[in-house]
Amino acid sequence: MKISIFSAWCAISLIFIMPDQVGAKKIPLLENAEVCMGCHSSKEADKVFKNKDRISVFVSENDFKNTVHGSLNCNDCHPTVSPETHPGRAFDSKRAFLKDASGVCRNCHTDSQLRAKPNHAYLAEKDAPLCIDCHGAHNVRKVSEWKFSLKGNQYCLTCHRQNISKTLGAGEKLSLHVDPAYLASSVHNKHACNDCHTEFTRESHPIKIFPTRREHSISLSDACRRCHADKYTLSKGSTHYNISFHVGDALISKGNPKAPVCTDCHGFHTVSPKTVFEILSGVPCRKCHEDIFKIYAKSVHGTARAKGVHQAPLCSSCHFVHEINFTAMTDRIRSACLGCHKGVENLHSKWLPNAELHMSVVSCAACHVPASEKGIFLQLVDQKTGEPFTQEQVMQLLGTSYEELSERLNAHGQGIDSYELSYIVKQLNKRGAGANVTYLGKMDVNRYSDAHQLSIKKNAVKECESCHKSDSKFFKRVTLAIIKGDGGMSRYSAKPDVLRSVVSALSSRQFYVLGGTRLTIVDWAGILIVCCGLLIPVAHITLRVLTAPARKSKKLEELRKGEKR
Amino acid sequence: MKKTYLHPLPVRIWHWVNAFCFIILIITGLQIRYREVLSLTKFKTAVDIHNFFGFLLIADFLLWAAYYVFMGKIKIYIPPLNLKKFFSGCLRQAKYYGYGLLMGENNPHHASSDNKFNPLQQTAYFMIMLVLLPFQLVTGILLWDITTFSDWIRLLGGIKIVDFVHVIIFFFSTAFLFVHVYLTTLGLTPLEHIKAMFTGYEEMEEHGN
Numbered sequence: 001m002k003i004s005i006f007s008a009w010c011a012i013s014l015i016f017i018m019p020d021q022v023g024a025k026k027i028p029l030l031e032n033a034e035v036c037m038g039c040h041s042s043k044e045a046d047k048v049f050k051n052k053d054r055i056s057v058f059v060s061e062n063d064f065k066n067t068v069h070g071s072l073n074c075n076d077c078h079p080t081v082s083p084e085t086h087p088g089r090a091f092d093s094k095r096a097f098l099k100d101a102s103g104v105c106r107n108c109h110t111d112s113q114l115r116a117k118p119n120h121a122y123l124a125e126k127d128a129p130l131c132i133d134c135h136g137a138h139n140v141r142k143v144s145e146w147k148f149s150l151k152g153n154q155y156c157l158t159c160h161r162q163n164i165s166k167t168l169g170a171g172e173k174l175s176l177h178v179d180p181a182y183l184a185s186s187v188h189n190k191h192a193c194n195d196c197h198t199e200f201t202r203e204s205h206p207i208k209i210f211p212t213r214r215e216h217s218i219s220l221s222d223a224c225r226r227c228h229a230d231k232y233t234l235s236k237g238s239t240h241y242n243i244s245f246h247v248g249d250a251l252i253s254k255g256n257p258k259a260p261v262c263t264d265c266h267g268f269h270t271v272s273p274k275t276v277f278e279i280l281s282g283v284p285c286r287k288c289h290e291d292i293f294k295i296y297a298k299s300v301h302g303t304a305r306a307k308g309v310h311q312a313p314l315c316s317s318c319h320f321v322h323e324i325n326f327t328a329m330t331d332r333i334r335s336a337c338l339g340c341h342k343g344v345e346n347l348h349s350k351w352l353p354n355a356e357l358h359m360s361v362v363s364c365a366a367c368h369v370p371a372s373e374k375g376i377f378l379q380l381v382d383q384k385t386g387e388p389f390t391q392e393q394v395m396q397l398l399g400t401s402y403e404e405l406s407e408r409l410n411a412h413g414q415g416i417d418s419y420e421l422s423y424i425v426k427q428l429n430k431r432g433a434g435a436n437v438t439y440l441g442k443m444d445v446n447r448y449s450d451a452h453q454l455s456i457k458k459n460a461v462k463e464c465e466s467c468h469k470s471d472s473k474f475f476k477r478v479t480l481a482i483i484k485g486d487g488g489m490s491r492y493s494a495k496p497d498v499l500r501s502v503v504s505a506l507s508s509r510q511f512y513v514l515g516g517t518r519l520t521i522v523d524w525a526g527i528l529i530v531c532c533g534l535l536i537p538v539a540h541i542t543l544r545v546l547t548a549p550a551r552k553s554k555k556l557e558e559l560r561k562g563e564k565r
Numbered sequence: 566m567k568k569t570y571l572h573p574l575p576v577r578i579w580h581w582v583n584a585f586c587f588i589i590l591i592i593t594g595l596q597i598r599y600r601e602v603l604s605l606t607k608f609k610t611a612v613d614i615h616n617f618f619g620f621l622l623i624a625d626f627l628l629w630a631a632y633y634v635f636m637g638k639i640k641i642y643i644p645p646l647n648l649k650k651f652f653s654g655c656l657r658q659a660k661y662y663g664y665g666l667l668m669g670e671n672n673p674h675h676a677s678s679d680n681k682f683n684p685l686q687q688t689a690y691f692m693i694m695l696v697l698l699p700f701q702l703v704t705g706i707l708l709w710d711i712t713t714f715s716d717w718i719r720l721l722g723g724i725k726i727v728d729f730v731h732v733i734i735f736f737f738s739t740a741f742l743f744v745h746v747y748l749t750t751l752g753l754t755p756l757e758h759i760k761a762m763f764t765g766y767e768e769m770e771e772h773g774n
Contacts, residue, residue, distance in 0.1 A: 353609065353612060353613075354710065354711065354712060356712050357711060357712045383719070438723070463608075464607070464608035464609050464612075465600060465607070465608050468597075468600060468608050469600040469601050469608075470599075470600075470601060471601050505725055506723075506725075508725065509722060509723030509724070509725040509726055510719070510723045510724055510725070511724070511725070512724045512725045512728050514597055514598070514612075515597065515598060515599075515600050515608075517725075518598065519725075519729070522729060522732055522733070525733070525736065526732065526733075526735075526736040529733075529736040529737055529739075529740050530736055530739050530740050530743075532740055533739060533740025533741065533742070533743040533744055534740075534743050536743070536744050536747070537743055537744060537746075537747035540662075540747065541747075543667055544666075544667060547667040547668065550667070550668055550669070551667070551668060551669035554668065554669045555669060
């Protein structure tokens with residue numbers, strides 16, 4: 001291949017380094033082949049381009065004669081070149097020169113002829129490989145004549161190192177280019193191409209048709225699981241898997257097209273070592289979650305990581321690597337925090353009453369992201385097991401579909417009221433044949449992004465009054481959070497008064513926050529009872545004042561009676 | 566007039582400690598529950614004070630119970646089994662408070678160390694000392710550490726129920742305090758009952774048999 005290109009450059013360059021003979025009569029090159037070769041047989045001469053690229057002008061006459069073009073004359077391919085004007089044209093770069101030179105081939109080999117062969121289908125594309133990239137220049141050969149002599153991956157790279165692509169069913173373009181340099185630096189550089197692309201051999205190159213690049217990615221990710229079955233198993237439990245594959249492989253088409261598969265994070269041929277993902281610039285999550293990554297980068301963890309603190313967490317520290325999942329409303333995030341921050345329970349218990357309880361119902365982010373919007377998340381919990389009651393269980397027991405449940409809980413966008421909240425628990429406990437559910441409340445940040453904005457310790461919320469008062473803004477935002485079987489969460493807005501309503505009190509009998517979830521009716525009962533306590537003395541004193549004359553006259557009468565005796 | 570020894574020293578100590586605890590617990594309880602209305606100290610300070618005086622009240626209650634049980638005087642809190650006699654006594658006493666006292670009649674109940682309370686007082690203190698206060702103390706302990714006592718709380722129906730009971734008794738205790746203080750002024754002189762709770766002796770009219 002190199003020889004072919006080299007020869008082509010030499011032949012064409014010869015034309016441009018010929019002495020300038022402006023105004024001389026044009027002479028057919030055949031008749032003057034010796035004139036051409038006078039310069040182009042030299043291995044010493046180079047042509048220099050504007051960008052300082054260089055190319056040898058050498059043409060091997062013997063090699064040329066043995067090619068399929070051996071009977072052609074120089075000016076059959078270089079008709080515009082004449083000894084009088086050669087070399088007359090200047091090019092910006094070697095590539096520009098080669099592109100121009102390759103255009104000559106099309107004088108004989110028309111597009112329709114070329115496209116009749118599948119491998120040439122993309123020749124009309126912009127940035128398609130040049131003829132001489134595969135066939136050489138003066139020692140032009142069929143690719144099949146020489147590529148079988150290549151060993152290992154070089155055989156495949158013959159074509160795939162070129163800038164080739166194909167158009168998929170849906171019209172998307174799929175690049176088939178493999179950069180040999182990237183491949184060499186990948187952790188898979190010892191693998192043969194068909195370790196992954198098992199259907200392909202030297203003898204067989206099946207034509208695979210994918211409707212979209214997404215389908216292609218999903219299909220190729222199957223190759224990963226052959227060696228990385230453990231990671232694949234972990235990923236099956238992840239949010240990414242469940243969003244992308246929904247429930248099982250059969251429903252891939254229902255998946256979220258943006259959800260990542262192996263290649264989305266690891267790339268195709270550029271699979272990097274683990275260390276690459278452990279630096280901020282190498283975190284693959286940011287490809288899709290750039291907005292959250294920017295927030296994280298400004299957090300106490302992100303800034304520490306940027307300063308080289310290796311212990312500072314990255315995305316995977318809390319969300320894990322392949323078993324990536326939601327952390328909101330789960331023990332996963334708490335475990336992740338406490339995994340690094342050893343002994344914080346004891347530290348909290350030095351100043352925080354009921355520290356263990358606080359740390360189990362208030363997320364770390366709720367206090368350690370002081371500027372975050374917080375709210376109460378009511379969660380259906382099985383009282384027997386203490387585990388969240390999942391959306392699937394709710395649907396099963398209520399005998400309803402997801403759409404019906406969502407419509408009901410969305411409450412026409414008004415927020416669920418206390419009657420509905422109470423009704424759900426009553427129905428579940430009634431129909432549940434053993435189900436015993438209740439609402440438990442937790443405090444967390446309202447926006448997922450806020451959870452990534454952790455601040456330094458001294459900024460953390462420490463004032464009890466922030467939460468323990470009825471007019472705390474944190475109790476104004478109430479959300480019904482129903483955990484899904486796949487670890488996700490459905491969130492439905494609830495009216496703030498559900499926390500203070502006697503109607504829903506029994507359905508959330510295990511959730512109470514001092515000052516924050518007071519029942520309004522109990523407050524009124526309290527006012528009434530205390531007023532009665534005050535009214536009794538006041539009324540009695542009033543009666544005593546009013547009846548004082550009667551007592552006085554009775555006393556006087558008794559005195560008079562006493563005197564008479 | 567005669568002076569009767571009504572309140573032995575342990576009872577007087579218990580009473581005033583009890584009274585002081587009640588007042589502090591009511592004030593701090595108000596602040597804990599109605600932070601936006603009453604904010605004398607920081608929330609945490611109010612909780613700490615409430616907890617301290619709560620345990621002091623428990624200790625004081627145990628002192629009271631031990632004294633009355635071991636001295637065999639607990640019966641003064643227990644209404645008689647003869648309900649007819651008891652209800653007629655209640656009616657007579659209610660009539661006195663509602664009419665006789667206003668008309669200058671004498672109190673039909675004559676207190677002694679063995680029979681300190683009139684039937685209405687007996688009912689009220691029976692409910693307070695043997696029903697409401699124990700409930701209040703138990704719910705207070707449960708709310709003090711809801712993690713440790715989570716099983717007990719669940720058994721009683723949930724934290725919201727436990728809190729409801731604690732708060733309702735708190736309201737009744739507050740109301741009781743107003744009535745109680747007022748009733749202490751209905752002795753021979755407005756301060757006679759109060760003085761007796763300091764000295765142990767109460768001056769009262771002599772009544773013939």
